[in-house]
Amino acid sequence: MGLFSRNVSVLWIILLEFLLKSVAEEEVLMNTKTETSDLKWTTFSRSKPEWDEVSGLDEENNSVRTYQICQADGSSSHWLRSKLIDRRGASQVYVELLFTMIECSSRITHHRSCKETFNLYYYQSDTDDATASHPAWMENPYTKVDTVAADFLLRAGGEKKPNIKTLRLGPLTKRGFYLAFQAQGACMALLSVRVFFKKCPALTRSLSAFPETVPRSLVQEAVGQCVANAAQPGPNPRPPKMFCGEDGQWVDQPTTTCTCLPGFEASHGDLECRACPAGHFKMGSGPGPCSACPDSSHTGETGSSSCVCRPGFHRAPTDSPDTPCTRPPSSPRSPVPQVNDTSLTLEWSEPLDSGGRSDLSYSVECRMCSTPKSLCVLCGDGVNYRPSQTGIQGRRVSIWGLRPHTTYSFTVMALNGVSALSVPGPAGETINITTSPNVPVLVSGLRKSTATESSLTLLWNTPTQSHYRILKYQLRYCEKERGFEENSCHYMESNVNEVVLSDLRRATQYEVQVRARTLAGYGSFGQAIVFRTLPDEDDSSSPLLVTGILIAVGMLLLIIVIAAAIYCIRKQNHFKDPELSDKNGQYLMGQGVKVYIDPFTYEDPNEAVREFAKEIDVSFVKIEEVIGAGEFGEVCRGRLRVPGKKENYVAIKTLKGGYTDKQRRDFLSEASIMGQFQHPNIIHLEGIITASCPVMILTEFMENGALDSFLRLNDGQFTPIQLVGMLRGIASGMKYLSEMSYVHRDLAARNILVNSNLVCKVSDFGLSRFLQENSSDPTYTSSLGGKIPIRWTAPEAIAFRKFTSASDVWSYGIVMWEVMSFGERPYWDMSNQDVINAIEQDYRLPPPPDCPTYLHQLMLDCWQKERTARPRFSNIVSALDKLIRNPASLKITAQEGAGPSHPLLDQRSPLTPSSCGTVGDWLRAIKMERYEESFLQAGYTSMQLLAHINTEDLLRLGITLAGHQKKILSSIEALAVQNKTPGNVLY
The missing domain is CATH 1.10.150.50 (Transcription Factor, Ets-1)
Structure with a gap:
């Protein structure tokens, strides 16, 4: 119980240390509460009153310096500016304001322009050069932070509660900055101003130590180092890295892993590497703990990477340091010989002690003795062993080739992996035997003298031993393909060392063996040698083979010609058939190209979702804020952090509660559509979450939002070449969709998203293209049912619901007009019916102001009444590429009033x-x-x-x-x- 309590205490200490180190630290750049003397900030006013610096008491009754103003004229020209604040390397800082404000209606003499707000600005500078007149007291060159509104207003008889606001400034690039406050007619008191930035504290995690880090961007990379007695694995180690978020929080885990060195183990929750205690070791680097020394080994030092074997024990060279130490085996027991003339069979029992190892083998040593009492020498190469002389796995060996009437000494030894390391060498059991005086002898040197188509002349060496006499030789020969079968082999005897084998088959291989007979009988057959008879000069099979090859080649050529003819005929018919050439408008898919699959063609649409959309664990997602609302629920911004990958921002569409099965299928259908697309100008699907509530669709986050609102916000700030670049990206994405046989149906600037690099991406692939009654976008109910965005839709799609890639081209022309007019509403305030009537009378939108002539002409091409006359998206991409390569052509702008006009479309006169x-x-x-x-x-x-x-x-x-x-x-x-x-x- 005591050990458990100690372990729990240690875990709590580690957890508390981790939490403390993870909390963001704040470094204060300025705090008016701590100032003991006058602030002496600069004020400016075109009329009285001005900002006044007065002394006051804070909530703890400490004396503080404050600024107050109570305007009577409602003017916004009353300014207050701080002294230069050194940013100390921070790129994002926070300003905490403590202020009070009197309700305008509570003042006896309040101006009608009194606003219960004030503006906060900042001005960056590398030197403290601000004066009473520099920089100018207006919004530019200051950068506006926000208009600050009071949450709590002071009124007669009401609660006196101060307001606290925290605002973020940045990015900061110069040495320091000034804060500026602009009153807007209210009576207010600025009680305190605290300026600070957040930084990530020093942290030790996963055996990596990271220094205190100040974030200089959204995510700041920090380089750390391994803790003591730790290192990174691999031949090319890289220092560990982590990311410090702008909120002062460490993001994710270290990108590379540090591990403890050999002899050390991780402790205190991977905060340090501790040496292995005596009697323990850790062989290599890695996350594992120290282990007790293996059997028959020890170590008396701490931090050991291996243990030493005790005396008499060893490790083989192939043994790893973590294996137990072992010793050689004892001798084999009870060897039993069986002598047959000049051959011998030895058998024995296994040793009593194997030495603790499983790699036991045996070897036999042979010595030949001239007389029983003379010195024995090692046997020569003439003695043969089966299965072998060394490395014997069994407990039996056959030996032959011994000399007759000779005394031999055989020693059987048991060996294992450490026998070679023992002193003295391995022990064995020895026996002595004597061979028979008369034995047959082996014949060697069998070779061919001559050969014909039906005979072989063979000869061999005559044995040279003088202590026995050879009576006869016997040959055995068999066809090689049939092997040594008794019914397929033939025998022949000879008194001399030469023989002629006749009546053989032509061009056939024969295996031949020979043996000798002495007074002791026949010896063993020698090694089998292969010989071959000669082939016939006239081989009748050759002409037949050549003829067969020629016939095969001819048939192959005929098949190729027929296949080519069929291909050409089908291709010609394909282009002649108008049904095929206009199967999908005029945009026919080529063979071999990936084609979009409608998820509603599946018997179970959920199967399409599983096939095309990746399921993401909900724990990987962190929702930060709601940024909008969709047809099915809220749209949020969040972060996606998949283990092993860098964290990134994502847009999250959620399905509100209480949905039906059909709503869920319709919601997820957009994911099964998006999941089929991979293109830099198509919004990328990150994945879906269906295993928990709410159901979510995750896509890449586009920082600048929808294209129409982005252009209206930045009216006039982009050059024509930049606008053409945006249009080119949209056309490239639509070209990809048309090649996949996908028709968008709702292409508009509101459905184009823009990221921080001004890259435009096509989005909205779900049922949201059928807009609702209360939508701000103009719609029209067709006779066939459903909602159609009239201002962006081609005439044939309005009248007959004929949606093709050609109708998407019409919509793209409207998007071009939106982009060149910086988000102007197409057809302005005309009604839907007026738009339909004007288009039917061949009236088209005029060029936006300063629109290049080539671009307006391309719009008119997209608005051709006949859909077959409109350009394809591939043609549009090529046309825009030519304009980008020739920027001078963009300087030719369309003239006001040029081309056809109509009262309904004449909206171009400037407002005066x-x-x-x-x-x-x-x-x-x-x-x-x-x-x-x-x-x-x-x-x-x-x-x-x-x-x-x-x-x-x-x-x-x-x-x-x-x-x-x-x-x-x-x-x-x-x-x-x-x-x-x-x-x-x-x-």
């Missing part, structure tokens, strides 16, 4: 200031309302003052984007034209 009542109304009308405050602060309070404004004036107002400058100046030029027109009265 004369049609608006105030400067704010005018800026909102041309979608430049973001600059309203800058115009009013610069004194442009009426429309008459706008007539003489120029580019330099716009730069002083902080309007630096060329597209925005051009839009504002174009509208002002229209104002000048109206002033010169008789009868046109301005205000």
Whole structure:
């Protein structure tokens, strides 16, 4: 029980240490609460009052310096700027604000423009060069962080509760930055400002130590090192790495693994490597623990990688250091000889002690003695052993080739893997035998003298021993294919060492053996030698073989010609058959190309989901925030961390609760469609989660969201070549889909997603293309049922529900118009029926402002009434590639009013200031309302003052984007034209 309690205590200590080291650390760059003297921040105001620095008490009654302001005029020109704050290498910092604000309606004299908010800005600088007039007191060159609203307002008789807001600044690139506060008409007090950044604390994990790390991006790589007595395996070790997140939390595990060195084991939860105690060892690097020394070995030191054998015990060279030590076996027991003339059979029993090993074998040593009392010498090569002389696995050996009437000494020895290491050598049992005086002798040297088609002349060596006399020789010869079968072999005797074998078959191999007979009888047959008779000169099979080969070649050529003819005929008929050439619009698939499979063609649509979508463990996913809503549920941003892979952001579509089986199938059908596509301009499916609730679809995360809203947000900020690059990516993705025989049906800028590198990817492959009644996107109920987005749909698809790749090309032309107009609504505010009527009368959308002529012509090609006349997506990709290679062609822009016109489509005249009542109304009308405050602060309070404004004036107002400058100046030029027109009265 005591041991269990100690183990639990150790585990709690390790867990507590891990949790403490995982908590993000904060490093404070500035904290007004800790200042003991005046802050002396810079203030600016075009009118009274100004920000006042006063002393106050915080919630702990400590004296702090605060800034207060109580405006009466509602102006936004009251600024407060801090001193330079050194960022200390951080790229993202956090600002914690503690403030109070009085409710506007509670003030006796409150202005109607009083806002219960204030703006926070920052300005970066490498030097402390800010003055009372530099930088200018306006939004540009400051960077706006956020408009801060109060959660708790002070009112008469109400609770006095301060507001706490934490905001993030970045990315920071210069040495330091200033904070700037802009009041917006409210009475407020800035009680404290704390600026800090988060960093990952020093951490030891998986035997790797990582230093304190400041994140300089979304994920910062940190290089660590192995702890003491640990190293990385492999010939080319790389230092361990981890990633520090921007929130100061360590992300994932080390990318490479450190392991304890030989003689050391991991302890304290893989935080250190501890030496093996005495009597224990660890042979190699790795995660395993130390082990007790094997049998018959020991070690008296700590940190040992092997154990030493005790005296009298050994390890074989092939034994690993973790095997027990062993010793040689004892001698074999009770050898029994059986002598037959000059041959011998020895048998024995196994030794009593095998030495603790299983690799037991035996060897036989032969010595020949001239007389029983003389010195014995080793037997020569003439003595043969079966199965062998050494390495015998059984306990029996046959020996022949001994000399007659000779005394031999045989020693049988038992051996194992360590016998060679023992001193003295292996022990054995020895016996002596004497051979018979008269024995047959072996005949050797059998060879061929001459050969014919039916005979062989053979001869052999005459034995040279003088102590016996050879009476006769006997030959045995057999056809080799039949082997030594008694009914297939023939025998022949000879008194001399030569014989002629006749009546043999032509071109046949024979195995021949010979033996000698003495007074002791026949000896054993010698080694079998193979001889061959000669073949006939006239081989009648050769012409037949040649003839067969020629016939086979001819038949092969005939088959090839027939196959080629059939292929050409079918190919010709294929192109002549109009049914085939227009089977899928005009986009016929070629053979051998992967084709899209509709998941609803499966008897069980869930089978398509399992085939094309990968199931992901829900524990790998972390949902961070909701970013939108889809047809079936919420759309979230999250992180996907699969073990062994780098963590990445994903978009997560969820299926709301209470769904039916049909809704679940419809929801997952989009995954089974997306899972079939692999293209850089098609949204990538990461996987699905169906084993838990809610059911989810995970795709790659596109940082900039939908293309239409992204373009509207960045109106005028991209060059034509950049816009063409986006269009080229969309066309490439659609070309891939058309080649897979997939028809999108709802191609629009809202269904194109944009990542941080401005790469556009086609998305929305599910039933969401059939839009709902309350959708903001215009739809139309066709006579055949279902919802159709009229403004993007081809005429034949509206009228007959004829959706093909050609109808997708029409939709692509509308997407081109959306991109070149920076997200303008196609056909503006026209009704669906008006759009249908205009298209039926061959009216088309005019070119957007500054649209290159080539691009508008390509749009008109996509809007051909006959679908067979529209270009294919492969043609569109080629056309855009030519424009990208020749950027000068993009400078030729379409002229206003060029081409056919129609009152319903004549929406291109610029909105002029004369049609608006105030400067704010005018800026909102041309979608430049973001600059309203800058115009009013610069004194442009009426429309008459706008007539003489120029580019330099716009730069002083902080309007630096060329597209925005051009839009504002174009509208002002229209104002000048109206002033010169008789009868046109301005205000």
